[in-house]
Amino acid sequence: MSRDVVLRISGVSKRFGGIWALKNVNLDVYRGELLVLLGPSGSGKSTLLRIIAGLEVATEGSIYMEGEDITNLPPYKRDTSMVFQHLALFPHMTVYENVAYGLKIRGLPRDEIDRRVDEALELVRIRELGDRRVTKLSGGQQQRVAIARSLVLKPKVLLLDEPLGALDLKLRKELHIELKRLHEEVGNTWIFVTHDQEEALTLADRIGVMNQGRLIQVGDKWDVYEYPKTRFVAEFIGETNLFEVVVEEVLGDRAHGSWNGVRLAFRDGGFRRGEKIFLSVRPENLHISSSPPSGGDVNSLYGEVEVEVFRGSYVIYHIRLLNGELIHVTVLSKDANYDPGDKVYVYWTVDKAVALRE
Amino acid sequence: MFRGEDRKRFMTLISNLPTATYVFLLFYIPLGILILISFTVPSKFRVIWEFTLENHIRVFTDPRFYTPILNTFLIVTAATLALIAIGFPIAYYLARVRPDLGLKIIFFLIIPVEVNYLIRIYAWRVILGENGLINSFLISLGLIDKPLTILFYSWVSVVIVLIHEWLPYVVIPFYVNLVGIPRDLYEAAMDLGANKLQVFRSITLPLVKPAILTVMFIVFIPSLGEFAIPALVGGQSGVMIGVLIDRYLTDFRLAMGAALSFFLLIVTLILSLIMIKIFGYESLYQR
Numbered sequence: 001m002s003r004d005v006v007l008r009i010s011g012v013s014k015r016f017g018g019i020w021a022l023k024n025v026n027l028d029v030y031r032g033e034l035l036v037l038l039g040p041s042g043s044g045k046s047t048l049l050r051i052i053a054g055l056e057v058a059t060e061g062s063i064y065m066e067g068e069d070i071t072n073l074p075p076y077k078r079d080t081s082m083v084f085q086h087l088a089l090f091p092h093m094t095v096y097e098n099v100a101y102g103l104k105i106r107g108l109p110r111d112e113i114d115r116r117v118d119e120a121l122e123l124v125r126i127r128e129l130g131d132r133r134v135t136k137l138s139g140g141q142q143q144r145v146a147i148a149r150s151l152v153l154k155p156k157v158l159l160l161d162e163p164l165g166a167l168d169l170k171l172r173k174e175l176h177i178e179l180k181r182l183h184e185e186v187g188n189t190w191i192f193v194t195h196d197q198e199e200a201l202t203l204a205d206r207i208g209v210m211n212q213g214r215l216i217q218v219g220d221k222w223d224v225y226e227y228p229k230t231r232f233v234a235e236f237i238g239e240t241n242l243f244e245v246v247v248e249e250v251l252g253d254r255a256h257g258s259w260n261g262v263r264l265a266f267r268d269g270g271f272r273r274g275e276k277i278f279l280s281v282r283p284e285n286l287h288i289s290s291s292p293p294s295g296g297d298v299n300s301l302y303g304e305v306e307v308e309v310f311r312g313s314y315v316i317y318h319i320r321l322l323n324g325e326l327i328h329v330t331v332l333s334k335d336a337n338y339d340p341g342d343k344v345y346v347y348w349t350v351d352k353a354v355a356l357r358e
Numbered sequence: 359m360f361r362g363e364d365r366k367r368f369m370t371l372i373s374n375l376p377t378a379t380y381v382f383l384l385f386y387i388p389l390g391i392l393i394l395i396s397f398t399v400p401s402k403f404r405v406i407w408e409f410t411l412e413n414h415i416r417v418f419t420d421p422r423f424y425t426p427i428l429n430t431f432l433i434v435t436a437a438t439l440a441l442i443a444i445g446f447p448i449a450y451y452l453a454r455v456r457p458d459l460g461l462k463i464i465f466f467l468i469i470p471v472e473v474n475y476l477i478r479i480y481a482w483r484v485i486l487g488e489n490g491l492i493n494s495f496l497i498s499l500g501l502i503d504k505p506l507t508i509l510f511y512s513w514v515s516v517v518i519v520l521i522h523e524w525l526p527y528v529v530i531p532f533y534v535n536l537v538g539i540p541r542d543l544y545e546a547a548m549d550l551g552a553n554k555l556q557v558f559r560s561i562t563l564p565l566v567k568p569a570i571l572t573v574m575f576i577v578f579i580p581s582l583g584e585f586a587i588p589a590l591v592g593g594q595s596g597v598m599i600g601v602l603i604d605r606y607l608t609d610f611r612l613a614m615g616a617a618l619s620f621f622l623l624i625v626t627l628i629l630s631l632i633m634i635k636i637f638g639y640e641s642l643y644q645r
Binding site: 053054055074075076080081082084085086088089090091092101102105106149150153 | 540542543545546547548549550551552553556560561564565567
């Protein structure tokens with residue numbers, strides 16, 4: 001499927017004083033997608049968003065919107081709109097005036113402004129709040145005003161900079177679903193920045209993972225989760241077990257290595273003998289049984305249940321292996337029939353582990 | 359004795375009593391006396407307790423009062439406008455630079471205020487006077503032959519000294535106000551399509567209304583009663599109501615002085631109400 005690139009970020013770097021906040025970021029954003037930029041604080045994700053919005057100027061590199069170079073265009077001439085982290089609603093205006101702001105600046109006729117503001121308020125389901133002062137609204141309502149204020153302009157790209165950061169968990173989860181619905185309904189391109197991997201997985205079509213100013217991996221959220229490219233990505237998104245393995249032999253597409261005295265099989269990634277790699281296995285891809293697993297392309301280890309963490313619908317077992325290492329296994333509660341002290345086999349299908357160089 | 363709500367109310371009353379007494383004794387009673395005197399028959403050295411409206415009528419009918427009253431409003435308006443025009447950009451700059459630098463500069467702005475008020479006015483006499491700093495400088499440069507007289511003993515000098523007098527009181531409220539406006543409001547406005555001028559008009563200006571109101575209340579209104587500056591540097595064209603009041607009072611013609619004071623008081627009250635009406639009560643405590 002060939003996809004229509006609406007925004008192209010080409011070799012963008014940004015320096016603040018002596019510090020590089022962004023290092024050579026390349027990214028194509030496709031029309032209509034919801035791309036989440038995920039990374040810890042200080043990873044450069046907000047800086048990238050601000051460069052796209054025109055609020056910062058890239059030190060190096062270019063930004064193209066539908067093929068047109070917009071690198072040096074001021075924010076008010078760009079067809080992007082940003083929902084700010086602290087929302088930045090205009091405190092001296094009503095909800096209606098906030099949403100109408102961009103349309104008024106553009107000098108649209110009164111009746112068109114009214115119609116479009118009404119539409120936007122309807123879209124975020126706060127039509128009845130039009131006359132209220134924004135300072136008198138709840139956090140969730142302010143959130144909706146901020147989104148309506150940007151959406152009303154029908155920007156080609158909507159930028160959202162951790163807009164849910166200040167809200168409590170329950171409200172955030174509600175708004176995640178709401179945002180998904182909104183994105184489907186509006187159909188334009190969204191770039192959403194967050195440091196919360198759960199938020200990223202819930203909202204995204206594609207995820208771009210950032211760390212220390214670099215865009216490390218971009219892809220479909222399933223792929224990023226299942227096939228992380230680096231140790232950082234594997235650890236940052238979801239839970240994982242990481243094994244430090246020394247490669248011993250490579251046969252075809254299979255490699256074998258030693259993890260603290262235990263021999264493990266894994267998929268080859270062009271490794272050399274003696275090379276040190278990391279094997280990442282998601283807890284839900286690990287299985288437990290009290291008898292040795294029969295046949296198949298599996299790695300099987302033996303150990304003792306040390307701790308059982310009950311999480312309602314699932315249980316996390318901490319299992320101490322013979323070589324002294326600890327690994328975490330997630331089991332659905334209905335299948336969790338083990339107790340601390342039980343001797344168990346832990347195994348996983350070779351293809352369910354990802355071998356990582358860095 | 360008292361319980362619950364009653365006790366709370368009683369304690370509130372008790373704790374406010376000293377302040378209330380103080381204000382009543384030292385402010386409202388003297389003010390009451392002043393107002394009473396303004397309604398007495400004019401005389402010198404003593405008060406004749408006989409009711410009359412003569413003084414108040416004279417405020418509006420005696421042509422000798424027209425110029426000072428008009429002057430007062432023109433001078434104070436000119437000074438306030440100039441103060442905002444000078445003070446706002448300074449505050450705007452200070453609010454944008456590094457916070458520590460901004461505060462340091464404000465500290466230097468405040469230092470002159472520590473110098474006695476009269477000494478500062480006399481200093482201006484030295485600077486603006488016929489043989490003052492500015493005139494001698496301009497003459498030595500050959501730009502003028504004779505000393506400029508407009509600078510001294512005129513309304514211009516009153517405006518200049520008023521500006522110097524009040525500048526910190528204009529910069530500080532604007533600074534505090536501007537620092538309190540989150541930067542992302544400007545960014546959001548730009549992001550929504552406003553250029554710098556539009557951002558200024560639609561975001562900055564409405565949000566500094568509290569500072570403008572503050573300046574009106576702590577600069578414009580008190581300056582209406584100014585007498586030392588016009589008396590010392592004002593000359594004929596710089597006479598203000600305060601100078602008249604001062605003359606009547608030092609001349610012991612208390613009734614007329616009180617009537618002029620009463621006039622100023624009423625004008626002040628009306629102006630305050632108008633400003634609150636324009637800006638709204640909430641702009642005093644809410645941004």
